Amino acid sequence: MLHQAEAQLTLSGQLRTRTEFRDGQGAPLPKDAKAALFTSQRTRLSLNYNMYRIKFGVTAQDVRVWGQDVSTINKTTTADNNALMLHEAWAEILLTDTIVKNKTFSLKIGRQELSYDDERLVGKLDWLQQGRRHDAALLKYETKNGYLLHTAFAFNQNRENASGTIYNSTPPGNYTASTNGGTMYKSMQMLYAGKKLEQGNASFLFLADQFSKYHSDSLNAKIFETGTWARFTTGVYFNNTFNKIATTASAYYQFGKTSTGQELSSYLLSGSAQYLFSNKFNAGGGVDYYSGGSNGTTSHTFDPLYGTPHKFAGFMDYFYAASGFGKGGLVDYYAKAKYKPSDKFQLATDIHQFSSAASISGTDKKSLGQEVDLVGVYSLTKMIGFEAGYAHYFGTSLIASPTVKNVTNANLQSNWAYLQINIKPEFLLK
Template identity: 40%
Template sequence: MSKLKSLLPLLLLFFLEPVFAQFTIDASLRPRFEYRHGYKTLFPNNIDPATFVSQRTRLNFSYKTEKLHFYLSPQDVRVWGDVPQLNVADENGVSLHQAWANVLLVQNLSLKLGRQEIVYDDQRLFGNVDWAQQGRSHDAAILKFEPNNTKIHFGAAYNQDREALTGNTLTKKTYKSLQYVWLHKNINKVSASFLFLNNGLQYIDEIDESKNETRYSQTAGVHIDGALNKFKFSSNLYYQFGKDIANNSLEAYLISLEAAFKPTKNLNLGLGGELISGNEYGAPKDGKNNAFNPLYGTNHKFNGFMDYFYVGNHIDDVGLLDLHGKVSYAFNTKSNVIVNFHKFFAASKIDSDLSKDLGFELDLVTSYSITQFVGVKAGYSHYFTSEGIESVKNNYDGNSNNWAWIMISIDPVLFTWSENKTTNK
């Protein structure tokens, strides 16, 4: 009888399974005022600067159990005034940013399906582009194997315009298909990742539809993060090959190295450099393209906040050498200030008679937390030009180029419910 009593708890654990469930609703409201006088490109003569308020509104629903995580995030993105006050219908900006389910198949192995953000490492090749009010998300499937200190992800996506009876041509400005593998390993204070991406872009022949095809490029490389006492460092090394959409042979690379030093609790100093290969005179030649494309990364995070490079621009151009520094200081737990410096050079020849100097950028950003769910950020950037950047941007007007903004983020948690119980297996 005593033996049976001792076995009873084990029998109960076998036949009863603990169940955890959590449901959360949170929201995001983010209006941002911008003054653009040379943002993304040099400011032309006889044109007024742009001023506007854009706003992103999201409502996020999350339901999570031990074996399922379901997430839904509809959003509205607009510019104040783009819909009249008495408009009977709002046709602008409403979309579904995320709608996915992550299903646990067996221990450490799960499958994530649906519209989702894909974010890896420092977001150099895959990022959510959160600065953009609309953000970036993909319709994709990701198989995840994540044992202790190791992550292996296999991702795939295939895009089409619509359900159809015939034809397979994608006309929208996105990739046709992609497949990738991402491996990540943590070892003490060092983490390393390997990424291989097969990226397919749709080529469309305007005369002969039968010649439409998907042309694939491949990107492979590593990202490393490390820490040693008060020092931190990170590095990227990527190589790009295969074919671009114009059927040129790709031979391109990206190399970066950054180091940060924290001499005091409130002060952080950083130095770094990034070299992105490009084409001489700004265009592919003789069927070869030497310009690296960072593809689906959060490019606003890199190469200056004024977005002169790789934010919808500077693709297949002369490349970039970015030597940069950073000083950040936290006044307290609620407020800080960040100053970034960037000195830019072309990675390849701009013109036989021009220096590779692409100018200098200064970025200043400050932030303050008003409450737990409310914060404000403001920034000012100034671009100091050179003959090289005037040639690359095809503007010789000699105007000053600056950009200022202020943004309020309101991110409340509206509702949270959780339950722990046991059920029969």
């Protein structure tokens, strides 16, 4: 049978600027510290090509802060700045013929984003200007009636070695590799099985990641060794809408060893409900419980892997994002509301009560503070969007204590505000 070659080539871009006022974002500032103000910019150019039994995608990305280079420099030479880079470069081979309409089986290889469910554990981290991607192979089996089975594999090396596979897993620059501030995995295997429901989906995840073994020398520097420590995370996710109540629930268990070689047994429990009062307004609440602490030599601190914490634990990124906060875990009680009077405008607000999941040595207190977030989004056109937000963190003495954020003479009232302009053109190819 002859197949007609109908190639599709699309070219799109993005220019996203974000001006931020930071007065305690990520962690409280000392009382004598001054607030920060800057503008960061992400520029992307994406090319996608589809033809018979193959898809191909490339995304070039530049991330920088306005003014980080003097006007006579045309190339960023400091690795910490993470400026011009290749964000995605992948090809997807359709292993089943495209004339088979009820199922697909494909292999996607190369640098790619991985995004599953609500992105709590595996997500593209789009809020961060540089985002997150993986160098991996992804096998995908999907059926027309909503079943899907994905398996991913990755094996990292620092260079083309002549011998051996020892991997220096310390990430370059100022950015941590995992959501919880950990080092980069040496290898990773993932199994994801899901079923699309009428108004939601249910899924099962098993993810194993391995980290290079190491020991510390007399200067406390890492000396990497042959072999790995293996960590395993497994659990289920569910979301669906019943009448006017949108529900979400998930439960995950983590075991094996941490990236530092410590025995691990931890868990995450999450549940929420939103009531749809109308097409314009919904409100509700929920709770997220990330276990923490330790028992003897066993850690009970859950690591939310490679997710998007900005969506969950407060927009000021105090937890699982900008800076560490000890090993006590987190309990997050929250209420959320969203008002959308038109297709072009929406307003959302969140209120959080944060507490340590485990007891912290030297105190019987667990409250880490409260946070209020407010975000407005306006779409001028399909390709031009404006977003503004403000957040305030009401800290406690515990959040600044040595075993949590470790800030001396901290200002416990913190603020953060931003204005973001997102332009995403789609170029016409003739």
